Amino acid sequence: xxxxAALLVLVAATLGTYAFRAGLILLLADRSLPIVxxxxxxxxxxxxxxxxxxxxxxxxxGGTSVDxxxxxxxxxxxxxxxxxxxxxxxxxxxxxxAALLVLTEIF
Amino acid sequence: xxxxxxxxxxxxxxRQAVTDAVPLLIPAVPFGFVLGLAMTESDxxxxxxxxxSPLIFAGAAQLTMVTIAGTASLWAIISAVLVINSRHxxxxxxxxxxxxxxxxxxxxxxxxxxxxxxxxxxxxxSDREPDSFRRYYVTTMLLFxxxxxxxxxxxxxxxxxxxxxxxxxxxxVIMFAGLTLFAIKRVPAGIAALVGGFVSLLAxxxxxxxxxxxxxxCGVVAGAVxxxxxxxxxxxxxxxx
Numbered sequence: 001x002x003x004x005a006a007l008l009v010l011v012a013a014t015l016g017t018y019a020f021r022a023g024l025i026l027l028l029a030d031r032s033l034p035i036v037x038x039x040x041x042x043x044x045x046x047x048x049x050x051x052x053x054x055x056x057x058x059x060x061x062g063g064t065s066v067d068x069x070x071x072x073x074x075x076x077x078x079x080x081x082x083x084x085x086x087x088x089x090x091x092x093x094x095x096x097x098a099a100l101l102v103l104t105e106i107f
Numbered sequence: 108x109x110x111x112x113x114x115x116x117x118x119x120x121x122r123q124a125v126t127d128a129v130p131l132l133i134p135a136v137p138f139g140f141v142l143g144l145a146m147t148e149s150d151x152x153x154x155x156x157x158x159x160s161p162l163i164f165a166g167a168a169q170l171t172m173v174t175i176a177g178t179a180s181l182w183a184i185i186s187a188v189l190v191i192n193s194r195h196x197x198x199x200x201x202x203x204x205x206x207x208x209x210x211x212x213x214x215x216x217x218x219x220x221x222x223x224x225x226x227x228x229x230x231x232x233s234d235r236e237p238d239s240f241r242r243y244y245v246t247t248m249l250l251f252x253x254x255x256x257x258x259x260x261x262x263x264x265x266x267x268x269x270x271x272x273x274x275x276x277x278x279x280v281i282m283f284a285g286l287t288l289f290a291i292k293r294v295p296a297g298i299a300a301l302v303g304g305f306v307s308l309l310a311x312x313x314x315x316x317x318x319x320x321x322x323x324x325c326g327v328v329a330g331a332v333x334x335x336x337x338x339x340x341x342x343x344x345x346x347x348x
Binding site for chain 2: 006009012014020021028039044048050051055056075084087089090093100
């Protein structure tokens, strides 16, 4: 890839990404939205995060098969139980990673 | 001049931001290492690959960019990056109400680092007072910005040293699963998450991580439908009384 082409990619990707991130914040900052829309926006976080989690878990980057094994699923379940009980991300991460390492070692 | 009470409040917000951010920073480090390593093997000039960290600041998109550089056309690379980052439009929409009460400079600067983790943490603390929210957001933004821009260059040097057996590649999945769990505070949000996750699973075969966007849109629509149904049921039962 030439330096000129790399610069073009960099500029376009930077401007495009910033436009995605800032666009609606700047556009909607000075006006109130209908209550229905405001409520719908509260669901954006959970919906996006769930979609992102699943996509990362199954390696959803164009592959056709689901790429998560039983050990990973079990570790995720253990992490979820710990997360629900403790409401603490550090404990949840530690439990999930520990379970993954131990289960991988056993099986 | 800032009063002692203000300083105490600021330091409390800072501590909260650091505590919340640390679990998410940990998985970002190996990811940064992997990206740094990929940059050294990319067909893209090193200066441009490295500059993508402070400018684009989006791991998945950057990794795609440096991986397909040299094998894809310019427009394919740009499109891939933008498709992957298109989910940020929804982050922008979701955070718009919180930014409405913020000063203009912050509305322009804040979105620059609106990555997955910053969005998730900002949503977690969206009920804060405007100045506390801003301080919290800026603190997390700086933490992630600094970590990322240290981890990626470090990855260029020491990336290959992290043993694969540590399975740090799975850490982000656990972290995002936790953030999803903690973000569900109402029934419609739970339905949005369930549908979003399920559709994302069905759409996992789509390239450029488009499944995230498809799943998210379906989840938001399902959440809105659930919201309407619940409101209608409530008003019907109130009318019956």
